[in-house]
Amino acid sequence: MAAIDEEVQLLGSVGSPFVIRVQIALKLKGIEHKYVEEKLGNLSETLLKYNPVYRMVPVLVHNGNPISESRVIIEYIDEAWKQNPILPSDPYKRALDRFWSKFIDEKCTIAAWKSVFMPDEKEREKAREELFEALQFLENELKDKFFGGEEIGFVDIAALFIPLFQEVAEKQLFPGDKFPKLQKWSLDFYNHPVVKEVMPSKEQQFGYFKARAASLAAPSK
């Protein structure tokens, strides 16, 4: 619980998986905060002041100090509030958590979007091959109920987009029997009480997916 003299604010957009990541981290820690909705395409002056580099949500503001980039924010939350650790304490296990969450952002997230939303079937197929190759690494990595063991941790939160696609988007990323461990994890993650509480409605998630899909399909400038 944040102390009374602390001010924690989250600038987000409903349905953004990167914002949901931060919301899960805050909820796991039990940190009360003020949520401020930002409109994609019409960001506030405050957002642009706090994140002039990427001009994107999420931004966490703690006692006036802004932090951007979801993985950076989660590590900050884990270090600023010690209760209910998100990363393990052992340096080697921490390194693996950082490695796999970085891997998810670099090798899985974009390929996942493209495999579902690219208008051209050949491009979707190419993205799907890349994605399946990457997911196989994650499938092999999954040894317990969650990547973090019996509780969800940094890698689970990073891999959030998998259950979002599998359970919400009506366009599954992969057939359930192709990656059985990821499929089970996906359900367990989605049914975790903290995740359930934080997750926006299906309609809100659809709305975000649809807007992002439209921007991905548009010719790049």
Add this chain to the structure above:
Amino acid sequence: MAAIDEEVQLLGSVGSPFVIRVQIALKLKGIEHKYVEEKLGNLSETLLKYNPVYRMVPVLVHNGNPISESRVIIEYIDEAWKQNPILPSDPYKRALDRFWSKFIDEKCTIAAWKSVFMPDEKEREKAREELFEALQFLENELKDKFFGGEEIGFVDIAALFIPLFQEVAEKQLFPGDKFPKLQKWSLDFYNHPVVKEVMPSKEQQFGYFKARAASLAAPSK
């Protein structure tokens, strides 16, 4: 200094800026280690076993535990050996260090390569514009002798490619008067005793740059 019963091994390729990053971190900490040279294009079975995901140097192996990705390795080194900290201890300052080192990899490094090595002048010019926009953020961020204050830290090590280009490659990234603080930092960084000791010869760096430039200029598969 690593304890006698510890085994630290670095798999690298001479001239790789990402390997030099790790070498600087090890030297700052005073960690003795065995260096194993890997040939780009003909990587060893050991390398492929330790880094099946990216199949790239550097890989650090500590008591049999392999770690890949230079920024992940440096954070590991900083957490496994406590002397001479590379990241600050304050959570907010740590978050900023992570943010800017990530920014360097995402927004500066590739643009820097392209601005110098792309065969097409228009593509070089486009990359140069992107790079200058990114470097302006770093120029504004530089408030002391180093990004880390009076000593080099995580962001300085990440920004290594700037002095490599400015002082070694004979094709400067930017005119010295365009980013005066970065230009001064570049010289200070390059003349830091630990950096000086670790840096390979100009010939070795040229060799690496040349090989990378050739692969960048080749049509992508």
